[in-house]
Amino acid sequence: MNKYDIVIIGGGPAGLAAAISAKKNGIDRVLILERDKELGGILNQCIHNGFGLHTFQEELTGPEYAERFISQVKELDIDYKLNTMVMEIDREKKVTAMNREDGLFDVQAKAVILAMGCRERARGALNIPGFRPAGIYSAGTAQRLVNMEGYMPGREVVILGSGDIGLIMARRMTLEGAKVKVAAELMPYSGGLKRNIVQCLDDYGIPLKLSHTVIDIKGKERVEGVTLAEVDGKGKPIPGTEEFYSCDTLLLSVGLIPENEISGNMGVEMNPVTSGPKVNESFETNIKGVFACGNVLHVHDLVDFVSQEAAAAGKNAAAYVKKEHTEDGAGREISLIPAEGVRYTVPSTVNAARMDEKLTVRFRVGNVYKNCYVSVYFGEERVIHRKRQVMAPGEMEEVNLSRAQILQYPNLENITVKVEEDETNGSKESDLH
Amino acid sequence: MEVKNLTCINCPMGCPLTVEIEAGQVVRVSGNTCKRGDVYARKEVTNPTRIVTSTVRVMHGKLDVVSVKTKEDIPKEKIFACVRALKSVQVEAPIHMGDVIVKNIADTGVDVTATKNVERQ
Ligand SMILES: Cc1cc2nc3c(=O)[nH]c(=O)nc-3n(C[C@H](O)[C@H](O)[C@H](O)COP(=O)(O)OP(=O)(O)OC[C@H]3O[C@@H](n4cnc5c(N)ncnc54)[C@H](O)[C@@H]3O)c2cc1C
Ligand code: SF4
Numbered sequence: 001m002n003k004y005d006i007v008i009i010g011g012g013p014a015g016l017a018a019a020i021s022a023k024k025n026g027i028d029r030v031l032i033l034e035r036d037k038e039l040g041g042i043l044n045q046c047i048h049n050g051f052g053l054h055t056f057q058e059e060l061t062g063p064e065y066a067e068r069f070i071s072q073v074k075e076l077d078i079d080y081k082l083n084t085m086v087m088e089i090d091r092e093k094k095v096t097a098m099n100r101e102d103g104l105f106d107v108q109a110k111a112v113i114l115a116m117g118c119r120e121r122a123r124g125a126l127n128i129p130g131f132r133p134a135g136i137y138s139a140g141t142a143q144r145l146v147n148m149e150g151y152m153p154g155r156e157v158v159i160l161g162s163g164d165i166g167l168i169m170a171r172r173m174t175l176e177g178a179k180v181k182v183a184a185e186l187m188p189y190s191g192g193l194k195r196n197i198v199q200c201l202d203d204y205g206i207p208l209k210l211s212h213t214v215i216d217i218k219g220k221e222r223v224e225g226v227t228l229a230e231v232d233g234k235g236k237p238i239p240g241t242e243e244f245y246s247c248d249t250l251l252l253s254v255g256l257i258p259e260n261e262i263s264g265n266m267g268v269e270m271n272p273v274t275s276g277p278k279v280n281e282s283f284e285t286n287i288k289g290v291f292a293c294g295n296v297l298h299v300h301d302l303v304d305f306v307s308q309e310a311a312a313a314g315k316n317a318a319a320y321v322k323k324e325h326t327e328d329g330a331g332r333e334i335s336l337i338p339a340e341g342v343r344y345t346v347p348s349t350v351n352a353a354r355m356d357e358k359l360t361v362r363f364r365v366g367n368v369y370k371n372c373y374v375s376v377y378f379g380e381e382r383v384i385h386r387k388r389q390v391m392a393p394g395e396m397e398e399v400n401l402s403r404a405q406i407l408q409y410p411n412l413e414n415i416t417v418k419v420e421e422d423e424t425n426g427s428k429e430s431d432l433h
Numbered sequence: 434m435e436v437k438n439l440t441c442i443n444c445p446m447g448c449p450l451t452v453e454i455e456a457g458q459v460v461r462v463s464g465n466t467c468k469r470g471d472v473y474a475r476k477e478v479t480n481p482t483r484i485v486t487s488t489v490r491v492m493h494g495k496l497d498v499v500s501v502k503t504k505e506d507i508p509k510e511k512i513f514a515c516v517r518a519l520k521s522v523q524v525e526a527p528i529h530m531g532d533v534i535v536k537n538i539a540d541t542g543v544d545v546t547a548t549k550n551v552e553r554q
Pocket of ligand 1 (some may be wrong): 011012015034035041042043046050051052067085086116118168262295299303326445
């Protein structure tokens, strides 16, 4: 059986950055397994600009951003196999994969990095009654068709959901000559980034209807139109608000979900909120030597953060292989607890004995908050209290923890991250950001 | 004094910007995290521009289309003219990232370049 020190599942930005970092941290035998015919992951179909501003001080398109990492992988002589689907990983880190040349084969790894990204939520998740005529696409499928195959799925479009792919496709299809009539979002706020509302909808006069959903689809063979209605606070359509839009295409952009079948089957413990693995400060899952990063861990809007996270995961996997990892039992496992408006945190636990001087904790909030504070409590004591003008579910937030500060609290068990509406308690504050 | 609220579109942080305008002149920009936000705000209230991305057909390539972008941002009102001009363009593989696909697109003075490598079939 083939043996590698580190096997990376997925060759998107997360897998690429993890591989580069592992190699630079002294691991020679690194292998990337990618099921697609090229490296780069979802970036290959994201031909719009806006990637990597913070990493490269340049505004790149998806393929350009990917190329910077792909060329490093090639320069560093890192092994990769394309058109190769990973089927299974067992607890001993034997990776079973399949491709045309080798058929079904096994690779034994000392450490595994999960970097499978995410997929779009299926339309079955949507409760639209009626037929299933042609002309209903997920926004990502439409993106692939238009950007990679040069095929336009339709001429008159309605978009359900305000995820970023849907917004980006509203602009793309408008520029290609389609009429995008409306985007309807069930929630009272957008699921996508503000910048995409501005430059993809507002720029082209496409209305965004919040608290609206599709209640009916007309057409037997092909979509002929959809009926939108406003919904109440519980998501129920309000009678009398129905509006019909004729269209030949309905794009669904109702969110992404981490692709974790393989992780689940091997016994990796999941966080039900993110649908991604629970990890510690080293991006290690409950199975020692199995790490996760990128969209498989939690859905990111910013590829720069994916690359940062993945580089950390690669470095930690390298340390694990070199047995530099702190012995079990050293330090305390401190739980990170999301509360009051914070839906989850990544990581879920932190151990000061293993962490770097600084740890970035990322999280999302569950609602739109204006002029609020992000607060971090060590036990009962508030140690971070940072003002935020606006926070929204569509945008990832972060706070930084310092090792030195955690070490000042030798008996610390819980760190709580929460949203606070206003100044309530006057305990000691320090802003680490 | 006039105050305009904008969202910076230069990166996914989407910083909320406040622009203070006096007698047609921008006197202050706030809310930006980096310098680009300031530049964007000043441009957006005077001469809004955008980078345009699209695809063009490829002949004899391993892929059928190649992604392209305007090398710099172009005036907003030229966006459609730019995309229309790209419709009829066909390029011969191989194509390298950064190759100029169309010079001076829609009379903007800006070139359109490839954002991907496409090998010859
Ligand atoms: C439409 C859209 C627009 C975006 N716009 C921006 C933007 O403007 N700016 C920005 O900074 N970020 C943007 N992002 C975010 C960024 O692109 C993603 O966060 C990033 O690509 C995630 O990287 P990843 O490597 O985790 O996942 P992916 O890119 O999805 O890569 C995962 C890879 O794993 C492979 N894989 C999965 N399962 C297996 C298996 N079993 N065996 C082998 N291989 C497997 C997949 O084929 C894929 O190549 C956008 C994302 C989307 C979807
Ligand atoms: S001001 Fe800077 S950080 Fe903020 S959105 Fe604009 S480019 Fe991004």
